[in-house]
Amino acid sequence: MTPSLDDLPHGYSVGPVHRTPATRLREMLNSNDGIVTCPGVYDGLTARIALNAGFKCLYMTGAGTAISRLGMPDLGITTLQDMVTNAGMIASLDWTVPLIADADTGYGGPLMVARTVEAYISAGVAALHLEDQVVNKRCGHLLGKELVDEAAYLSRIRAAVLARERMRAAMGDAGDIVLIARTDALQSLGFEAALDRLQKAIELGADVAFLEGFTSVQQGKDACDRLTPTPVLLNMVPGGATPNFTSAEAQEAGFKIIIFPGLMLAAAYGSCVAAAVELKDSGTIAVTEKQRKEGPKGIFTAVGLLDCLTFDKKAGGTSYEGGV
Numbered sequence: 001m002t003p004s005l006d007d008l009p010h011g012y013s014v015g016p017v018h019r020t021p022a023t024r025l026r027e028m029l030n031s032n033d034g035i036v037t038c039p040g041v042y043d044g045l046t047a048r049i050a051l052n053a054g055f056k057c058l059y060m061t062g063a064g065t066a067i068s069r070l071g072m073p074d075l076g077i078t079t080l081q082d083m084v085t086n087a088g089m090i091a092s093l094d095w096t097v098p099l100i101a102d103a104d105t106g107y108g109g110p111l112m113v114a115r116t117v118e119a120y121i122s123a124g125v126a127a128l129h130l131e132d133q134v135v136n137k138r139c140g141h142l143l144g145k146e147l148v149d150e151a152a153y154l155s156r157i158r159a160a161v162l163a164r165e166r167m168r169a170a171m172g173d174a175g176d177i178v179l180i181a182r183t184d185a186l187q188s189l190g191f192e193a194a195l196d197r198l199q200k201a202i203e204l205g206a207d208v209a210f211l212e213g214f215t216s217v218q219q220g221k222d223a224c225d226r227l228t229p230t231p232v233l234l235n236m237v238p239g240g241a242t243p244n245f246t247s248a249e250a251q252e253a254g255f256k257i258i259i260f261p262g263l264m265l266a267a268a269y270g271s272c273v274a275a276a277v278e279l280k281d282s283g284t285i286a287v288t289e290k291q292r293k294e295g296p297k298g299i300f301t302a303v304g305l306l307d308c309l310t311f312d313k314k315a316g317g318t319s320y321e322g323g324v
């Protein structure tokens with residue numbers, strides 16, 4: 001939950017980080033601790049809120065990145081730079097909580113996919129997913145998706161695996177990243193063709209499979225059964241193609257990771273629309289009791305105010321000695 005102004009700061013005081021983000025995620029995937037539940041975050045505030053709530057793994061949504069950074073829909077408009085800058089910032093807020101980040105199509109041919117993988121590794125991202133839509137992609141729960149052929153898709157996966165090998169050879173564990181193969185083929189090619197693409201991606205070295213937009217509980221279970229022992233990710237988009245699953249139901253069906261990409265977006269969208277209407281209609285905004293008590297420090301505390309003050313003091317800074 002949101003730390004109070006009286007809480008002890010953590011940050012550097014949590015001790016040395018012994019494992020890389022990818023190693024931590026691999027441990028979660030290999031453990032019997034159950035499904036990894038990832039709230040979808042898209043900026044510093046939503047990431048902090050998810051961290052304060054105690055989630056052990058985060059998901060950076062590409063749709064949310066397009067919406068929040070560009071004010072644009074999820075239609076393949078974001079570039080590698082938009083995505084990796086956002087992912088690196090989110091990953092850096094707490095290095096002990098791994099970040100899974102959307103990498104769409106990899107943003108070009110094999111050379112560009114390799115560049116994407118190396119950039120995500122350098123940014124400290126624990127895992128990324130790559131899909132088989134054309135570069136002019138769209139949200140996986142929209143109609144009319146177009147695919148690249150299987151050879152082109154597999155060359156994306158091969159490029160990602162090779163780039164990871166190159167980074168691991170240079171840096172060991174710090175060069176690792178968990179590769180998630182996503183296919184959007186179900187909509188146009190059907191279940192067997194989609195599974196075939198995932199199986200081939202796994203043979204090439206993908207660690208996790210992501211069957212986008214499956215349409216029944218049985219299809220989800222069948223995918224998990226057929227792909228075992230490879231962990232399978234479930235993408236929970238309310239109102240999308242996939243029926244609603246709780247984390248427990250997803251685990252029961254055989255999934256190892258569940259992402260809720262629109263979690264924070266939907267909440268922010270609803271609240272911001274209401275706030276805008278309130279100001280437009282009334283010419284002012286209601287001030288809550290909590291706001292009156294805490295002032296702007298309330299939200300600054302949620303995004304690390306105490307850690308910043310403690311860190312500055314420890315480094316010999318004096319700017320905040322008199323309080324803030």
Ligand SMILES: C[C@](O)(C(=O)O)[C@H](CC(=O)O)C(=O)O
Nearest residue numbers: 061062063074139140237261
């Ligand atoms: C998972 C996803 O790639 C995302 O960008 O978060 C999207 C989610 C969405 O658009 O709601 C997807 O293609 O499913």
